[in-house]
Amino acid sequence: LNRNQFESAMMKILRYRLKTVGKFRVYCxxxxxxxxxxxxxxxxxxxxxxxxxxxxxxxxxxxxxxEKDFDTICQTAEDYxxxxxxxxxxxxxxxxxxxxxxxxxxxxxxxxxxxxxxEAFPHIQADMHHPELTVHVEVRDFAAYVHGDPAPGAGGLPxxxxxxxxxxxxxxxxxxVASWMMAKRGVALEMVHFFSYPYTSPEAKDKVLTLAQxxxxxxxxxxxxxxxxxxxxxxxxLHCPEALFTLLMRRFMMRISERVAQRVGAHGLITGESxxxxxxxxxxxxxxxxxxxxxxxxxxxxxxxxxxxxxxxRKIGTFETSILPYEDCCTVFTPRHPKTHPKLEEITEAEAxxxxx
Ligand code: ATP
Ligand code: MG
Numbered sequence: 001l002n003r004n005q006f007e008s009a010m011m012k013i014l015r016y017r018l019k020t021v022g023k024f025r026v027y028c029x030x031x032x033x034x035x036x037x038x039x040x041x042x043x044x045x046x047x048x049x050x051x052x053x054x055x056x057x058x059x060x061x062x063x064x065x066x067e068k069d070f071d072t073i074c075q076t077a078e079d080y081x082x083x084x085x086x087x088x089x090x091x092x093x094x095x096x097x098x099x100x101x102x103x104x105x106x107x108x109x110x111x112x113x114x115x116x117x118x119e120a121f122p123h124i125q126a127d128m129h130h131p132e133l134t135v136h137v138e139v140r141d142f143a144a145y146v147h148g149d150p151a152p153g154a155g156g157l158p159x160x161x162x163x164x165x166x167x168x169x170x171x172x173x174x175x176x177v178a179s180w181m182m183a184k185r186g187v188a189l190e191m192v193h194f195f196s197y198p199y200t201s202p203e204a205k206d207k208v209l210t211l212a213q214x215x216x217x218x219x220x221x222x223x224x225x226x227x228x229x230x231x232x233x234x235x236x237x238l239h240c241p242e243a244l245f246t247l248l249m250r251r252f253m254m255r256i257s258e259r260v261a262q263r264v265g266a267h268g269l270i271t272g273e274s275x276x277x278x279x280x281x282x283x284x285x286x287x288x289x290x291x292x293x294x295x296x297x298x299x300x301x302x303x304x305x306x307x308x309x310x311x312x313x314r315k316i317g318t319f320e321t322s323i324l325p326y327e328d329c330c331t332v333f334t335p336r337h338p339k340t341h342p343k344l345e346e347i348t349e350a351e352a353x354x355x356x357x
Pocket of ligand 1: 167168169170171172173174175176192193194195253270271272273277278280281328
């Protein structure tokens with residue numbers, strides 16, 4: 001019953017994504033979104049690329065519009081899909097009509113267009129079950145639309161319909177992927193990065209900003225809250241057992257991120273943790289880091305192997321930046337023998353000895 005809300009969110013996003021490409025009319029009927037150029041010289045390749053990264057769309061088709069007349073439809077299909085039809089052996093036509101006053105049924109129209117195409121391209125054969133190309137014809141109220149096989153869309157849900165969360169973005173491979181996965185489920189993101197100048201370089205911070213920028217085609221506009229973390233780390237180094245260092249540091253990150261979430265009206269935290277990947281990502285470790293906050297902590301990579309994460313990072317375009325060799329605040333003070341099965345009491349005891357408000 002709330003389909004409407006999703007559709008209007010989607011249209012808003014599509015309009016925003018296409019704003020700098022040119023003037024488009026964006027509308028939705030029967031859960032299909034139409035983006036029609038309203039100017040002559042619009043770069044439709046660019047428009048298509050922009051829309052490819054919009055979550056909430058299952059499939060994308062580049063259609064050509066023509067008059068609702070049998071012969072015009074056939075000629076348009078010939079012209080528009082000619083290149084593809086030359087290189088294949090089997091095809092089928094799938095016609096639909098939203099306009100029920102159109103003087104042919106869908107089946108008749110499919111057969112008619114199929115017959116005409118066969119005459120124009122005698123080397124291709126109709127194959128109803130495994131065609132190499134399906135020619136789609138949609139007869140709607142004001143015009144007919146012709147297109148070939150749709151390309152896969154980005155899938156997921158429109159960003160924002162799933163609420164807002166704060167994502168802890170390091171410069172590594174994992175957290176950009178985790179952020180992307182949550183955005184895919186419709187979550188609007190606000191980023192937090194902890195940075196430890198002068199232990200980490202300004203380049204390390206720029207790298208994180210670049211990562212955020214690389215995510216914007218998927219996630220929309222992003223704000224990155226850069227949190228100076230050096231003082232806390234120095235306190236920890238002075239006063240806590242080395243084996244607990246990473247865990248205590250992660251607890252402070254969670255606390256601060258929760259404060260940011262409260263300020264920006266976010267209802268969850270996101271990290272790039274994956275079970276068993278490093279010492280601080282065991283079940284017990286996750287329990288003690290999650291214990292300091294009341295908001296739900298989403299760890300979308302929890303069950304993924306590194307290879308799967310890397311594959312996704314490559315697909316979304318963050319991998320090459322993530323592997324640039326800058327120090328991260330976590331690696332600066334990595335303990336030699338980190339505790340993998342921490343007990344909450346030893347953690348709270350260590351924190352009691354700290355002078356951090
Ligand atoms: P990543 O590849 O995302 O850096 P990682 O495998 O290096 O992850 P950790 O260093 O244990 O793992 O960090 C776990 C998670 O904690 C990260 O995925 C990220 O969400 C968060 N995190 C770590 N360091 C930072 C940081 N400097 N700023 C913000 N978040 C961080
Ligand atoms: Mg890291």
